[in-house]
Amino acid sequence: MNIALIAHDKKKEDIIRFAKKFHSILSKHQLFATGTTGMRIADEAELKVTRFQSGPLGGDQQIGAKIAxxxxxxxxxxxxxxTAQPHEPDISALLRLCDVHQIPVATNQAMAEIMIQALDHEDFDWKGIIEMNR
Structure with missing residues (x-):
């Protein structure tokens, strides 16, 4: 499964802790991330990550293209x-694409943990849910 990992500046420490905590699950999947977030996850959580541009420089749009x-x-x-984000329209577009294409998206740690733990259960058929809604 291809999983995008993104974090605003004040949330980078949180996503690093998340990546370390769920290393054994995340390491089984293809990970993608925006600029600095991807670099830090690769370095500090020791996970292989394909990096895009930073969010404000187009990284959110690059991930959006993968979703589309x-x-x-x-x-x-x-x-x-x-905190106000200068690239808020890009963020809104990314979240809208997730909704349009039935892509599970977590915007906080609580939901991210639920999604990752569900992903680790072999009986969780996320593709069936997506296909059912198309």
């Missing part, structure tokens, strides 16, 4: 809801 072409299957996006 059905090449991304899950998005974990630790957003900072208390």
């Amino acid at each position: 072409s059905e090449e991304m299957h899950m998005v974990v996006f630790f957003r900072d809801p208390l």
Whole structure:
């Protein structure tokens, strides 16, 4: 499964802890991330990550393109809801694409943990859910 990992600046420490905590699950999948987030996950959580541009420089749009072409299957996006983001339209577009294409998306750690733990259960048929809604 292709999983995108994204985090705003004030949430980067959280996503690193998340990646370390779920290393054994995440290591079984293809990981993608925006710029600095991807570099830090690779370095600090010791996971293989394909990196895109940073979010404000087009990384969110690059992940959105993967979603639109059905090449991304899950998005974990630790957003900072208390800080204005200069690329908010790109973020909104990314989340809209997840909704349009029935891509599971977590925007906080609680939901991300639920999704990753569900992914680890062999009886969780996320593809069947997606196909049922098309």
